[in-house]
Amino acid sequence: MSDFDFQKIKEKIIAKSKELKIDKIGFTTAEPFNESEKILLDYRNKGYSSGFEEKDIKKRIYPQLSLPEAQSIIAIAMAYPAKEPSLEQKDVSGRGEFCRASWGMDYHRVLKEKLSAIDQFIKELVPGTENLIMVDTGALSDRAVAARAGLGWIGKNGSLISPEFGSFVYLGELLTTLPLPADKPLERECGNCSSCFKVCPLGAILPEGKIIDCRKCLAFQTLNKGQLTNTVKEKIGENKYIYGCDLCQLVCPHNNKVTNNWHDEFKSDYELIKPDLKGFLKLSNREFKEKYGQMAGSWRGKKVLERNAIFILGKHRDEEAIPLLKEILFSDPRPDIRSAAAWSIGNFQRDDTERILKEALKNEKDAEVKKEINNQILKAAKFS
Numbered sequence: 001m002s003d004f005d006f007q008k009i010k011e012k013i014i015a016k017s018k019e020l021k022i023d024k025i026g027f028t029t030a031e032p033f034n035e036s037e038k039i040l041l042d043y044r045n046k047g048y049s050s051g052f053e054e055k056d057i058k059k060r061i062y063p064q065l066s067l068p069e070a071q072s073i074i075a076i077a078m079a080y081p082a083k084e085p086s087l088e089q090k091d092v093s094g095r096g097e098f099c100r101a102s103w104g105m106d107y108h109r110v111l112k113e114k115l116s117a118i119d120q121f122i123k124e125l126v127p128g129t130e131n132l133i134m135v136d137t138g139a140l141s142d143r144a145v146a147a148r149a150g151l152g153w154i155g156k157n158g159s160l161i162s163p164e165f166g167s168f169v170y171l172g173e174l175l176t177t178l179p180l181p182a183d184k185p186l187e188r189e190c191g192n193c194s195s196c197f198k199v200c201p202l203g204a205i206l207p208e209g210k211i212i213d214c215r216k217c218l219a220f221q222t223l224n225k226g227q228l229t230n231t232v233k234e235k236i237g238e239n240k241y242i243y244g245c246d247l248c249q250l251v252c253p254h255n256n257k258v259t260n261n262w263h264d265e266f267k268s269d270y271e272l273i274k275p276d277l278k279g280f281l282k283l284s285n286r287e288f289k290e291k292y293g294q295m296a297g298s299w300r301g302k303k304v305l306e307r308n309a310i311f312i313l314g315k316h317r318d319e320e321a322i323p324l325l326k327e328i329l330f331s332d333p334r335p336d337i338r339s340a341a342a343w344s345i346g347n348f349q350r351d352d353t354e355r356i357l358k359e360a361l362k363n364e365k366d367a368e369v370k371k372e373i374n375n376q377i378l379k380a381a382k383f384s
Helices: 006-019 034-045 057-061 107-125 142-148 195-199 230-239 277-281 285-292 302-315 319-331 335-346 353-363 367-381
Strands: 024-029 072-079 131-134 169-176 241-243
Touching: 006 024, 006 107, 024 142, 034 057, 072 107, 072 142, 107 131, 107 169, 142 169, 230 302, 230 335, 241 302, 277 302, 277 319, 302 319, 302 335, 319 335, 319 353, 335 353, 335 367, 353 367
Parallel strands: none
Antiparallel strands: 024 072, 072 169, 131 169
């Protein structure tokens, strides 16, 4: 392998990335991410983790635990839409929203296809090379890799911020046994800006910055299948996200002038990204898969998204939704969905709210749903 000019190989890989319409590419070593170890341990010990990360912290620090002979890491970024001007003029009443990272085709699939093409290209250049692709669910932190490879810097909200594309970028990497020349990290910070701290609905962005308490992150809570507090239900309903959350990115000054809407794979239809919630709740499982199956936002399944849609309808007191919410409360076979409907109906300060809830209570068998109905009856009594 010493016969190869690795600077020239790097240049060829960069040229290939442009051919593949990858927006940004960077290179770093496969040295351990020692600076992350204390942060990750502290993160786990304080209970900030989402539960979706690699459990073995050593694997998150040492690339060679994933690819034993790894010498370099190639990081890529693809920009996704920050704005769709044609969609901003639409009436959003009665609608929810998927966060921008889930618009269009599932980015895991898109980035893996791009990295697979680079993988094949490298193996043609240098036969015998071993590579390993990671996108989002790999052992390493995509953001830590991207930052060290010079794609951007980690903002106070924990997102990687690219000078060209803001924080609206998908990230992935390819570990390789090739000793490719490394790029330098960007030396930039957020300065005194605190916009993301102020806008975060549940206070997930910690004062020291770059650390997120996932238990308080609205994006995480929209995926949380466990019991939610009333505060979380309120915030999901108030902010209208049925999947994810963009608030800390939307207020970031580095995102003010970016649009990033040039990749056809990530463009989406208005009815998909801001669905009519009453129609959404009527979808069968088959219809949901046909309509939303290619989106990243579908991976958690329909039920948790339905629950969030119900919270939104209740928080915004959509009167036209009352018949549907009653139907769900009285006849849906899933206890957590009936419970969400009880909470939602309890938000309507109507003369018949208490009567509807008491009627539902008569035939309810599930203890948790009964508890929610009783809580809402007590609340409704204050307004009757």
